[in-house]
Amino acid sequence: MRQHLAALLWRTALAVGLVCGIGLLPWLTHTDPALTVLKARSAEREPTPEVLADIRAQLGLDAGPLSLLGQWASGLAHGDAGRSWISGGEVMPGVLRALGASLLLMTVALLVAAVVAGLVCARTLHLGALRRLDGRRAAGTGSAVLAALPEFLVASVLATVVGVQWGWLPALGWYGPQWTVLPALALGLPAGAVLGRLLDDLLPGAFDEPWALAAAARGIPGRRIARQAVRRCLPALLPNIGLFTVGLTGGAVAVEQIFDIPGLGRTTLRAALAQDLPVLQAGTLALILLGAAATGACRLAARLLAGPALRDGALSTLHRPAPPARRVRPVVHGTLLAAVVALGLPRDPLALNTGERLQGPSLTHPFGTDALGRDLLARVGHGALDTLLLALAISAAALCAGVLLGLLPRLSGPLVDTVNAVPAALGALLVTAVAGSGATTPALAVTAVAWAPLAAHTSALLAQERATLHLAATRGLGASRWYLLRHELLPAVLPPVTRHALLRLPGVALALASLGFLGLGAQPPSPEWGALLAENQPYAERAPWAVLAPAAVLALLGALAVTAAGGQRRPGRRRGDRTPEVPSAHPPSLAKEPVGVR
Numbered sequence: 001m002r003q004h005l006a007a008l009l010w011r012t013a014l015a016v017g018l019v020c021g022i023g024l025l026p027w028l029t030h031t032d033p034a035l036t037v038l039k040a041r042s043a044e045r046e047p048t049p050e051v052l053a054d055i056r057a058q059l060g061l062d063a064g065p066l067s068l069l070g071q072w073a074s075g076l077a078h079g080d081a082g083r084s085w086i087s088g089g090e091v092m093p094g095v096l097r098a099l100g101a102s103l104l105l106m107t108v109a110l111l112v113a114a115v116v117a118g119l120v121c122a123r124t125l126h127l128g129a130l131r132r133l134d135g136r137r138a139a140g141t142g143s144a145v146l147a148a149l150p151e152f153l154v155a156s157v158l159a160t161v162v163g164v165q166w167g168w169l170p171a172l173g174w175y176g177p178q179w180t181v182l183p184a185l186a187l188g189l190p191a192g193a194v195l196g197r198l199l200d201d202l203l204p205g206a207f208d209e210p211w212a213l214a215a216a217a218r219g220i221p222g223r224r225i226a227r228q229a230v231r232r233c234l235p236a237l238l239p240n241i242g243l244f245t246v247g248l249t250g251g252a253v254a255v256e257q258i259f260d261i262p263g264l265g266r267t268t269l270r271a272a273l274a275q276d277l278p279v280l281q282a283g284t285l286a287l288i289l290l291g292a293a294a295t296g297a298c299r300l301a302a303r304l305l306a307g308p309a310l311r312d313g314a315l316s317t318l319h320r321p322a323p324p325a326r327r328v329r330p331v332v333h334g335t336l337l338a339a340v341v342a343l344g345l346p347r348d349p350l351a352l353n354t355g356e357r358l359q360g361p362s363l364t365h366p367f368g369t370d371a372l373g374r375d376l377l378a379r380v381g382h383g384a385l386d387t388l389l390l391a392l393a394i395s396a397a398a399l400c401a402g403v404l405l406g407l408l409p410r411l412s413g414p415l416v417d418t419v420n421a422v423p424a425a426l427g428a429l430l431v432t433a434v435a436g437s438g439a440t441t442p443a444l445a446v447t448a449v450a451w452a453p454l455a456a457h458t459s460a461l462l463a464q465e466r467a468t469l470h471l472a473a474t475r476g477l478g479a480s481r482w483y484l485l486r487h488e489l490l491p492a493v494l495p496p497v498t499r500h501a502l503l504r505l506p507g508v509a510l511a512l513a514s515l516g517f518l519g520l521g522a523q524p525p526s527p528e529w530g531a532l533l534a535e536n537q538p539y540a541e542r543a544p545w546a547v548l549a550p551a552a553v554l555a556l557l558g559a560l561a562v563t564a565a566g567g568q569r570r571p572g573r574r575r576g577d578r579t580p581e582v583p584s585a586h587p588p589s590l591a592k593e594p595v596g597v598r
Contacts, residue, residue: 011414015288018418022277022284024065033061033085033275040086040274059085072281082278095267095282099290101174102263105256106248108184109191113244116146116192121200121230128207128229129222143200146193152254153533153551155186159258160541174261183259187252191244197503198240198457201496202233235302236464239456242298243416246291288418295413302460306467333560337384340553344381349374349527358543367549370536374525376549383527383550388557391509394443398450398508399501403494405451406458407485413459416452446511450504457500461493502561506554529554 027033034055035047045051056062060071072082081091120143163171163182170179206212206229215225249264256266268283270276343366353373361368367376405412465471471488509529529550536546 006410010411011292011418014414014418015285015292018288019281019285020069022272022281024069027065033277034059036275037085040276068277072278076282076285081282084279085276086274086279091278091282095264095279095286098262098264098267098283099286101261102249102252102256102265105180105183105187105252105261105263106245108180109187109248109252110245112184112188113192113195116189117196117199120193120196121203124200124203125226125229128203129226131207131216131222143193143197146189151186151190151252152258152537153547154189155183155255155258156537156540156547158182158186164541172260174259179259179261183252183255183261186255186258187248191248194503195237195241195244198237198496198500199230199233201499202236203229206230206232231305235306236457236460238298238302238305239295239460240453242291242294243453243456245294246287249287249290291418295416306464330560330564333556333563337553337556337560340377340556341381341384344377344379344384347375347378347381349378349382350525351375351378358539358546360543361545368543368545370532370546371539371543376532376546379527379532380529380550380553383529383532384553386526387509387512387529390443390512391505394447394450394508394512395501395505397447399454399498401447401451402454402501403458403497406455406462406493406497409459409462412455416456419449419452442512446508450508450511453504454497454501458493458497461496462489465489465492502564503558505561506558509554509557 032052034052037055037059038045038047038051060068075082079092081095083089084091084094159171159182162168169181171182173179207225209232212225212229215228216222252263253265253269255261256263264283264286268280268287271279271283351374353369356365356369356373357371359365359369359373365375365377367380370376370379405415466489471484474484474488512528532550533547533554536543536550540547
């Protein structure tokens with residue numbers, strides 16, 4: 001009881017601190033809120049001292065930020081979030097409408113993600129049901145490429161091709177169920193690929209557990225065993241599913257912008273850019289509450305799925321010995337990526353030739369040219385070094401922070417929920433307010449949020465691993481906590497979390513570039529990969545190669561990252577050499593029916 005109370009107080013303190021920090025955002029950035037509000041209301045009006053003084057009097061800015069926070073909090077207790085500084089309308093109805101739109105989009109996107117994850121794992125489930133896995137992961141690099149595609153690029157392609165050219169579905173607006181399909185696909189396809197890879201990583205271990213071996217020996221149908229294997233793996237994935245739930249709500253800013261969806265992410269970001277504090281604070285608070293609700297539901301579901309086995313320490317480990325490494329695919333992907341960079345480096349990425357604008361691929365320009373006639377191969381090659389080095393550094397820092405904080409779930413759990421509730425763009429504004437704008441601002445902003453999924457994954461895997469029989473036996477033999485951490489827990493947790501970090505490497509590269517839209521990241525004429533996607537996106541219909549070239553290289557990076565990490569597994573003995581494990585006292589619900597029933 002005391003531990004739950006401490007966690008609740010810690011979570012509340014983090015939420016209050018975040019809301020207060022956002023309330024102080026205009027003063028932290030050393031900008032005049034009255035001037036920002038005037039520009040948002042009327043860009044043509046002169047900011048004279050009299051006009052600014054009148055705005056300060058209307059908004060109560062002369063009383064200071066603490067007084068404004070107190071007034072906002074007291075009104076919130078009565079269901080009143082104040083009035084917008086820009087439009088003058090009440091904040092609460094608008095935020096609730098935006099939240100409703102985001103929740104509907106999130107629900108459909110999660111359904112798409114579930115279908116995609118099932119397709120990614122379909123071959124593994126089939127081979128596992130037939131007992132033909134033999135230590136191999138069945139998922140190919142196609143899911144890695146799909147996970148590496150940026151959401152705004154998928155959204156642009158779907159809106160242009162499916163919505164405009166083919167006319168199958170509406171591509172703009174938010175007027176009914178049909179308008180949710182394309183944006184849900186744009187959000188759900190990459191998310192489902194990531195979740196499918198994580199689930200595919202755990203399924204071989206579930207099929208190798210004693211209950212599965214015993215069920216197969218007794219003649220239980222393979223399809224039924226496969227269903228229970230998915231159920232066995234879900235508790236380790238539910239924390240990441242909770243993070244995806246909040247991320248699909250508050251982090252879908254680019255998709256909401258492309259499809260003109262009045263969602264909560266876009267509403268909050270627009271309020272942040274205009275320094276409309278009442279809307280910004282109410283939107284952020286809604287995201288935090290949504291994050292807390294999603295996390296609580298996922299934890300409850302994990303306890304229900306794991307049952308008393310998690311409490312009694314009666315689980316088997318899901319992490320298998322390392323299979324023979326497959327070096328062909330990563331060598332092929334790495335060679336192709338290196339060839340693209342090597343061919344692009346000798347070329348000039350800044351040379352303009354307006355007479356060759358938007359030219360298609362040719363011998364002179366293998367990747368074609370952009371809207372200014374610049375060679376795309378040169379820009380992709382020169383942008384590789386900055387993009388790859390910075391993304392690798394951020395991924396390494398996020399991995400270290402995620403593992404270290406994941407070892408302390410009572411401390412990191414509420415922190416993960418709070419950090420994940422903040423969209424990356426809003427996090428960048430907060431980092432800029434504290435650290436100032438500069439070359440390091442994008443890296444700090446992305447690092448500040450990139451560790452959260454890895455910490456949640458680490459905590460979930462540790463909870464599962466601590467409940468295993470072999471760990472209980474080792475602890476009973478007198479092993480110390482340090483020995484268990486060094487020789488049992490970390491070797492089981494680090495390989496899957498490392499693969500997870502590598503799977504997110506292309507997303508880190510894109511997050512860096514997306515900050516350029518706010519003036520915080522790479523700016524033209526920088527050839528950074530994500531910036532290339534952003535600046536060439538308006539020409540996707542006329543010159544698709546201008547977008548496909550950097551997108552293909554980014555997808556190749558994702559395939560290289562995943563295939564290179566595919567052989568990273570817990571070192572140990574082969575199946576025939578290991579000590580037999582005691583069957584779980586609490587296997588999945590398969591054991592609730594007679595064993596011989598088909």
